Amino acid sequence: AQSVTQLGSHVSVSEGALVLLRCNYSSSVPPYLFWYVQYPNQGLQLLLKYTTGATLVKGINGFEAEFKKSETSFHLTKPSAHMSDAAEYFCAVSDLRGGANSKLTFGKGITLSVRP
Amino acid sequence: KAGVTQTPRYLIKTRGQQVTLSCSPISGHRSVSWYQQTPGQGLQFLFEYFSETQRNKGNFPGRFSGRQFSNSRSEMNVSTLELGDSALYLCASSLQDTSTDTQYFGPGTRLTVL
Numbered sequence: 477a478q479s480v481t482q483l484g485s486h487v488s489v490s491e492g493a494l495v496l497l498r499c500n501y502s503s504s505v506p507p508y509l510f511w512y513v514q515y516p517n518q519g520l521q522l523l524l525k526y527t528t529g530a531t532l533v534k535g536i537n538g539f540e541a542e543f544k545k546s547e548t549s550f551h552l553t554k555p556s557a558h559m560s561d562a563a564e565y566f567c568a569v570s571d572l573r574g575g576a577n578s579k580l581t582f583g584k585g586i587t588l589s590v591r592p
Numbered sequence: 593k594a595g596v597t598q599t600p601r602y603l604i605k606t607r608g609q610q611v612t613l614s615c616s617p618i619s620g621h622r623s624v625s626w627y628q629q630t631p632g633q634g635l636q637f638l639f640e641y642f643s644e645t646q647r648n649k650g651n652f653p654g655r656f657s658g659r660q661f662s663n664s665r666s667e668m669n670v671s672t673l674e675l676g677d678s679a680l681y682l683c684a685s686s687l688q689d690t691s692t693d694t695q696y697f698g699p700g701t702r703l704t705v706l
Contacts, residue, residue, distance in 0.1 A: 510694075
């Protein structure tokens with residue numbers, strides 16, 4: 477069964493600092509990987525996704541993530557945090573089996589706070 | 593293109609009642625998935641519908657059910673509500689395959705059970 481681990485529930489950074497949110501996954505087959513963001517009182521919005529090909533994936537709002545198969549990781553980074561980045565971030569994995577087994581498995585989420 | 597819409601946005605019910613939540617997917621999307629989000633358990637998959645058929649189901653009791661109509665709109669129903677059912681219920685739509693296609697989420701329905 478596939479699973480996602482997001483270490484820690486809360487990360488706090490200063491405005492302008494590097495953002496690093498960690499995600500490790502477990503999957504028996506090559507996965508698709510996703511990062512979603514959730515702002516207060518809203519649904520989830522896709523930041524970026526990895527399917528195949530280039531392992532460094534660029535997303536919206538200046539975020540990027542790198543798929544490292546050897547480390548089973550898909551960490552999310554942003555060079556310079558902005559106050560508007562404060563939100564909850566979810567990593568998710570799908571196992572590509574499709575059909576009756578199609579589903580996304582989400583991590584517990586990480587709350588990002590940005591200090592002025 | 594309009595996004596995923598969910599109604600109602602907020603709902604207050606008492607224990608033992610039942611509730612129906614509605615989700616309208618993005619036009620052209622045929623797959624609709626439902627998730628329960630709580631502070632303790634995070635995002636948990638409830639079920640997925642495709643072409644009016646339940647294609648996948650999570651580990652929730654039979655009190656949780658759903659259906660999908662021919663226009664891809666979906667409803668979920670929770671019977672005999674319990675306090676623990678208080679949560680944000682999120683609906684997501686995708687073109688066909690939830691494993692590969694991007695899922696687009698609605699704003700959710702906040703259910704409070706008293």
